[in-house]
Amino acid sequence: MNAAALTALVDRWRPETHTFHLRAGEMTPTLQDVSMILGLPIQGEPLCMNTASDGWRGQMEDLIGMAPPTPEDPKEINPAGASFSWIRTHFRECPEGANEDTIRTYTRVYLWYMLSRTLFADSGGKLAHWCCLALTVLEHPWSWEQRHLPTSTGR
Structure with missing residues (x-):
């Protein structure tokens, strides 16, 4: 696990909008992102x-x-x-x-x-x-x- 990258993401997380504020703009994790990360199906x-x-x-x-x-x-x-x-x-x-x-x-x-x-x-x-x-x-x-x-x- 890359601790520096994780810390950078935590610093850029905005709980009010549930988004990451990055140089390229805002990023919101989608259901598909969560499914891929956790290995949980989204159909069924x-x-x-x-x-x-x-x-x-x-x-x-x-x-x-x-x-x-x-x-x-x-x-x-x-x-x-x-x-x-x-x-x-x-x-x-x-x-x-x-x-x-x-x-x-x-x-x-x-x-x-x-x-x-x-x-x-x-x-x-x-x-x-x-x-x-x-x-x-x-x-x-x-x-x-x-x-x-x-x-x-x-x-």
């Missing part, structure tokens, strides 16, 4: 899911076999996800001689952890949101293309 079935947090623990248990415990105090903030420390405690290392399902679970959690720490980080930097787990279902060829759903015009 779109990833659409309900992001309401109702039932997130059950969905998390379906995907990785467990979920963080419910807080004992009902007034305590209950984020829809797992703290990074909880993930590290329960999935630090895949057991030696694990079967294929266990390896798949640990792989899914690792990808969830990495996506949540890098691409989809929360503002506090402590939580892996449960919705990112759906991105780790590798058996399904999700498309990363942004599709606009028809909206009702009220006519």
